Amino acid sequence: MDKIAFLFPGQGAQYVGMGKDLHDSDSKVKELYSTAEEILGFDLAKVCFEGPEELLLQTKYTQPAIFLQSIALWKFLSDEKIKPAFAAGHSLGEYSALVVAGALSFEDGLEAVKNRSSLMQEACEKNKGTMAAIVGLSEKDILSVCKEASIYGIVQPANFNSAEQVAISGEKRAVEKGVELAKQRGAKRAVLLEVGGAFHSELMSDAQERFQKIIEGLVVNKAMVPVVANVTAEPVTEPSQIRELLVEQITSPVLWYQSVKWMYDQGVRDFVEIGPGRVLQGLLRRSFKEIRTFGVDKLSDLEKFRELVTVKAT
Known part of the structure; x- marks a missing residue:
């Protein structure tokens, strides 16, 4: 091979x-x-x-x-x-x-x-949180979304899974705001994930x-x-x-x-x-x-x- x-x-x-x-x-x-x-x-x-x-x-x-x-x-x-x-x-x-x-x-x-x-x-x-998947935004836009949403709590990029898919992680309200902002910026998809917590945050x-x-x-x-x-x-x-x-x-x-x-x-x-x-x-x-x-x-x-x-x- x-x-x-x-x-x-x-x-x-x-x-x-x-x-x-x-x-x-x-x-x-x-x-x-x-x-x-x-x-x-x-x-x-x-x-x-x-x-x-x-x-x-x-x-x-x-x-x-x-x-x-x-x-x-x-x-x-x-x-x-x-x-x-x-x-x-x-x-x-x-x-x-x-x-x-x-x-x-x-x-x-x-x-x-x-x-x-x-x-x-x-x-x-102990620290309730969640994650979301975002598809179709650049790394620069993802970082910008997290920065803007962080006024609502902890939120940060968690997984750079593919060229187009990134997961964000953090406190529930901040992640929800991140999903909202990602959609406003033209993300192809932005959804909350069913996970046990805010991993990699x-x-x-x-x-x-x-x-x-x-x-x-x-x-x-x-x-x-x-x-x-x-x-x-x-x-x-x-x-x-x-x-x-x-x-x-x-x-x-x-x-x-x-x-x-x-x-x-x-x-x-x-x-x-x-x-x-x-x-x-x-x-x-x-x-x-x-x-x-x-x-x-x-x-x-x-x-x-x-x-x-x-x-x-x-």
């Missing part, structure tokens, strides 16, 4: 039933779920496979669930001996990328995700401060594959910088479009999304025309991916 990047989804990609086909077909995947239950203190398999959806939507369940599904799928892919040029993950997905890159063990990664998700959920309950500051103390004890190795960081849209491999950026990420915007563009500029044309859903592939295709995307979400996707690799290798 040409130069390839592995991408990992974040919160919002989850669905009830995800990962069951893998779990039921492979003893190693069952072991991952057993290990997860020991670390988390609850039966994650039951939450993933049976729901209900309202439970899976809670941050403390959502984040470990997506992380585990992504790593389980990657375990299968690793048998194909394909080494990506880069790895990247959207918000939570950055932890999956770091495991794949060898910077974190599965166990340490899950422990970090467990703490991150619990702290973020507590922050959501100042309202997560309490979670960030507490997480910083926890992450000091996290064992981080030098990444064997460069991970393009959400905070900087640049590759990172050094443990000290990885720790620093994981803390900063909690209140900083996810520079996803910029990250993918950086990889594209390095010659990457094949992007493989590993984890539940197809969100990242959709964002990629809307921003970059001369690329190939592939999603690995189910056991059947793995079989198709093997066929693709075989064809490209001949």
